[in-house]
Amino acid sequence: MKMSIARVLFILAPLYLLSEHAIAVNATGTTMEVRYYDRGTQDARHAYKFELIRAILESTRAEFGDYTILPFGEEPSAKRQSLLISEGKILNLLWASPGTAIAKGDVITIPVDILRGLAGFRVCLINPVNFPSGPIESLQQLQLGQGLNWADMEVYKYNGVLPKQGPTFESLFEMLAAQRYHCLPLGADEVMFTWREKKVLYPFLTLEPNLLIYYDYPVYLHVSKRIPALAERVALGLKKLQENGEFLRLFNKHHATDVAQLRLDQRKVFCLRSPYLPQKGQCEKTLNYPQLPAKR
Known part of the structure; x- marks a missing residue:
């Protein structure tokens, strides 16, 4: 169920008032610590999320005073991330789709899709040498690739598709080079960046031009329940950025040009149902393709 930012602030207000740390944060000059995973250049594809959080x-x-960002230099599995954010010591802020392991942790969820639906549009990175040459009528014709324990795995399995898994993001490209699968479907928010970045090491890497895999996959920010003041801060900050237009400006800055080149509305769509969300209405509505700013 979607909730407005105002509703989120109303729900979080009692938590904030009950938190001695939150009450005292400005009065004492306490610096708020913000902890999420960031492996530097290995996570450059998350640049939009990092800039949005800042x-x-x-x-x-x-309202909340100074802060310090303490990045965690690893990317644990989703289950491990759920445990760490529930503890609130190593990680206290993450992004994930509702219903996934992270979202089921001991967290406060800010129900605003920071990717504005974009993560649900999946485009294939392929190795043309082994990609099927004929028409693709079913995903069963393709061997997909996915990262180990990615939340998307449950979406594919729920729809009878069983991707090959790579132990790390980087290993998926080695596997594609070895022709161990046909398609690495990545969200429209990151596929172009990843293609440009990885093509230097893997010259064969190609954006498949005709297919689109779609499933409902909103991405929310989640905050450890042990830091309710941070949840209040994130909800308020998102509200401010939406009201002053900065949220949309940042989104377009990072995504508008790349998404336009993907021509999402001209592709053949394979719609999958997500086990993480209510089944009613999935794959029954007309797709709302991303609205891009008009060219000047």
Whole structure:
């Protein structure tokens, strides 16, 4: 169920008022610690999320004071991330789709899709040498690739598709080079960046031009329940950025050009049902393709 930011703030208000840390954060000058995973150049594809989080924190200095970001230099499995954010010591802020392991952790969810539906549009990175040459009428004709324990795995399995799994993101490209599968479907928010970045090491890497895999996959920010003041800050910051237009500006800055080149609305769509969300209405509605800013 979707909720407005105002509703989120109303729900979080009692938690904030009950938190001694939150009450005292400005009065004592305590610096709020924000912890999420960031492996530097290995996570460059998450640049939009990192910039959005910083904008959220900057926009709420007056209410919550200073902050420090303490990045975690690893990317644990989703189950491990769920445990760590529930503890709130190593990780206290993550992004994930509702119903997934992270979202089921001991977290406060801010139900605003920070990717505005974009993560549900999946485009294939392929090795042309072994990609089927004839018409693709079913995903059963393709061997897909996915990362180990990616939340998307449950979506594919729920629809009778069994991807090959790679132990790391980087290993998936070695596997594609070895022709161990046909298609690495990545979200429209990151597939172009990944293609440009990885093509240097893997010259064969190609964007498949005709197919689109779609499933409902909103991406929310989740905060450890042990840091309710941070959840209040994130909700307020998102509200401010939406109201002043900065949220949309950042989104378009990172995604508009790349998404336009993908021509999502001209592709053949394979719609999958997500086990993480209510089944009613899935794959029954007309797709709402991303609305891009008009060219000047």
